[in-house]
Amino acid sequence: MKRLIVRFVILLAIVAAGLFAYAWKPAIDPATPPQRADFDQELIEKGAQLAAVGNCTACHTNPGGRSFAGSFAMPTPFGIIYSSNITPDPETGIGQWSEAAFSRAMREGVSRDGSHLYPAFPFDHFTRVSDEDNKALYAFLMTRPAVKQSPLANELPFPLNIRFVLAGWKLLFFDEGAHQNVASRSDEWNRGAYLVDGLGHCGACHTPRNAFGAEKPDAYLAGGEAEGWSAFALNEASPAPVPWTADSLYAYLRRGWHADHGVANGPMAEVTGNLGLLPDSDIRAIAVYLESLMGTPSAEREQRGEQALKAAAASDLVLASASGAQDDTPAARGETIYYAACATCHDSNRPQPFGGSNLHLSSALNAPDPQNAINVILFGLPAASGRQSSIMPGFAAIMNDQQMSDLLAYLREEFAQQPNWDDVASRLTDTRSGKYHVSVRPSDGIERGPDNVGAKDQ
Amino acid sequence: MKLTVNGTAHEVDADPSTPLLYVLRNDLGLNGAKFGCGLGQCGACTVMVDGKAVFSCLTPVMLLEDREIKTVEGLGTIDNPGPMQTAFIEEQAAQCGYCIPGMMMRAQSILEANPDATDDELRHGLEPNLCRCGTHMRILRAVSKARTLMKSASAAPAVERA
Numbered sequence: 172m173k174r175l176i177v178r179f180v181i182l183l184a185i186v187a188a189g190l191f192a193y194a195w196k197p198a199i200d201p202a203t204p205p206q207r208a209d210f211d212q213e214l215i216e217k218g219a220q221l222a223a224v225g226n227c228t229a230c231h232t233n234p235g236g237r238s239f240a241g242s243f244a245m246p247t248p249f250g251i252i253y254s255s256n257i258t259p260d261p262e263t264g265i266g267q268w269s270e271a272a273f274s275r276a277m278r279e280g281v282s283r284d285g286s287h288l289y290p291a292f293p294f295d296h297f298t299r300v301s302d303e304d305n306k307a308l309y310a311f312l313m314t315r316p317a318v319k320q321s322p323l324a325n326e327l328p329f330p331l332n333i334r335f336v337l338a339g340w341k342l343l344f345f346d347e348g349a350h351q352n353v354a355s356r357s358d359e360w361n362r363g364a365y366l367v368d369g370l371g372h373c374g375a376c377h378t379p380r381n382a383f384g385a386e387k388p389d390a391y392l393a394g395g396e397a398e399g400w401s402a403f404a405l406n407e408a409s410p411a412p413v414p415w416t417a418d419s420l421y422a423y424l425r426r427g428w429h430a431d432h433g434v435a436n437g438p439m440a441e442v443t444g445n446l447g448l449l450p451d452s453d454i455r456a457i458a459v460y461l462e463s464l465m466g467t468p469s470a471e472r473e474q475r476g477e478q479a480l481k482a483a484a485a486s487d488l489v490l491a492s493a494s495g496a497q498d499d500t501p502a503a504r505g506e507t508i509y510y511a512a513c514a515t516c517h518d519s520n521r522p523q524p525f526g527g528s529n530l531h532l533s534s535a536l537n538a539p540d541p542q543n544a545i546n547v548i549l550f551g552l553p554a555a556s557g558r559q560s561s562i563m564p565g566f567a568a569i570m571n572d573q574q575m576s577d578l579l580a581y582l583r584e585e586f587a588q589q590p591n592w593d594d595v596a597s598r599l600t601d602t603r604s605g606k607y608h609v610s611v612r613p614s615d616g617i618e619r620g621p622d623n624v625g626a627k628d629q
Numbered sequence: 630m631k632l633t634v635n636g637t638a639h640e641v642d643a644d645p646s647t648p649l650l651y652v653l654r655n656d657l658g659l660n661g662a663k664f665g666c667g668l669g670q671c672g673a674c675t676v677m678v679d680g681k682a683v684f685s686c687l688t689p690v691m692l693l694e695d696r697e698i699k700t701v702e703g704l705g706t707i708d709n710p711g712p713m714q715t716a717f718i719e720e721q722a723a724q725c726g727y728c729i730p731g732m733m734m735r736a737q738s739i740l741e742a743n744p745d746a747t748d749d750e751l752r753h754g755l756e757p758n759l760c761r762c763g764t765h766m767r768i769l770r771a772v773s774k775a776r777t778l779m780k781s782a783s784a785a786p787a788v789e790r791a
Contacts, residue, residue, distance in 0.1 A: 507645070507646065507691065508689070508691070508692070510646060511646035511647075511648075511689030512687055512688065512689055512692070515667065515668060516668055516669075553756070553757075554757065562670060563669075564670075564684055564687065564757070567681075568678055568681035568682065568683045569678065569683050569688050569692055570692055571692075574692055
């Protein structure tokens with residue numbers, strides 16, 4: 172018995188030592204911060220485009236604060252994580268990071284000092300980024316203005332506040348390694364896949380996550396959640412009434428809106444705003460790849476799309492009026508509200524992106540949950556500062572929960588021809604009270620730091 | 630249907646889908662709120678409902694039963710203007726004046742919710758309301774003066790100060 176215990180202890184020690192060896196990462200020596208002259212201007216500019224694909228500024232800049240200086244609060248189901256300062260300040264930023272340290276962070280999710288990074292930093296995607304692109308990103312970040320600003324401490328419960336624990340997460344969920352091209356596909360498709368899976372980290376929002384916060388590998392881009400918004404499925408389950416095509420995806424990602432789909436909203440508005448820095452060819456590649464994921468729509472789906480377009484084109488504000496049915500059902504009451512409060516814009520047939528979009532074309536109303544429809548009705552689409560933008564007034568102060576729930580019943584029935592969602596009431600209450608937090612942002616634009624644009628601005 | 634405006638209950642004979650703005654102006658003779666765009670994009674029609682600023686042009690009266698509506702007429706009278714009105718008069722914060730009732734109502738709702746709203750919060754909060762004359766600086770000055778006056782309003786009525 173004694174011998175058995177000894178053996179068990181030895182075995183345990185070996186396993187522990189193995190885990191420790193796996194989890195322990197060495198620090199990389201501090202480097203002297205590089206100078207601007209150390210980098211080619213062309214490389215810096217390429218890095219600016221790549222940083223736009225990565226949407227780095229969205230998480231690493233506090234709205235209105237200095238660009239890339241971090242301390243942006245990211246609410247997660249586990250607690251609040253504050254983003255790090257990725258300006259080249261030697262003390263509080265990444266000024267002492269060598270290129271090797273930067274590449275390791277991207278590839279392995281490990282900080283220069285050897286500690287593990289939280290997967291709020293999407294290294295599960297960034298591990299796919301090529302060495303060449305990491306080099307350009309490094310050149311771009313290391314030539315931004317250095318900002319001295321210590322990152323705020325994360326608010327995470329024990330044991331999640333121990334970074335060593337993250338090694339276990341990586342062991343279970345992290346698939347490290349560069350992007351692999353698919354030989355049977357075109358260069359354009361492969362480029363798109365590389366941007367979507369790597370820097371673009373589309374799956375961070377559009378793929379659902381498991382209980383440990385890891386993306387579910389068997390539900391790739393099948394629809395996830397971001398900052399209180401549903402990020403719709405980018406596969407064949409896309410809720411868009413009119414099936415997406417490479418052309419419509421291209422136009423939407425390029426301009427932030429499409430006549431058949433409406434205006435980018437919530438966190439997606441930042442994405443399309445950021446993509447403005449990309450060359451057309453990269454956006455086209457993303458569109459081609461995403462179209463292939465959605466697959467060829469069925470004849471039935473195509474037909475539904477055509478019907479939606481026809482119904483949208485036939486909307487006429489002058490003729491628009493409630494059916495006159497006096498039934499006292501939620502949908503009938505909702506219809507009256509729609510024609511009194513919504514139709515002025517949404518049946519106006521004014522062109523996108525400034526006219527109200529026709530709801531026959533709404534993905535939100537066709538979605539598996541009512542969250543985005545609720546968000547838009549409650550909070551609207553605020554105006555952007557200093558430039559033209561699509562707007563919608565919020566109705567939080569006008570409609571109570573009952574009225575809004577009636578309206579949603581009508582919208583769902585009329586524009587999606589689907590039975591009402593069953594969790595409207597609870598979502599309405601939690602969203603209105605702020606228990607369920609929603610980021611409300613203006614359309615198509617990245618409004619973060621004062622100096623967050625490309626490499627040419629300085 | 631019954632509407633409560635500026636503390637007074639009114640029996641209104643209007644189609645339930647009529648925008649509040651039309652009822653205020655045409656049925657109740659409260660002409661402070663203005664028709665600008667009719668789309669909730671300019672803010673000239675802003676009034677308060679249960680303390681919050683709303684665009685009255687796209688608020689059908691059917692949604693407002695048992696709600697407390699307040700218009701610029703409810704902030705004070707010509708003889709006894711309220712702190713918000715006094716501040717706008719003292720700062721001469723109007724050019725053509727068309728947007729001003731809406732500006733006042735939105736500012737009032739911000740300051741009632743947060744009497745210590747910072748200049749930044751006021752500026753941000755007033756965003757939905759447009760002024761085509763370019764009177765923004767005076768409007769902002771007036772609103773920040775109103776912030777002070779509203780705090781001392783109970784201590785010294787505005788009319789005596791003037």
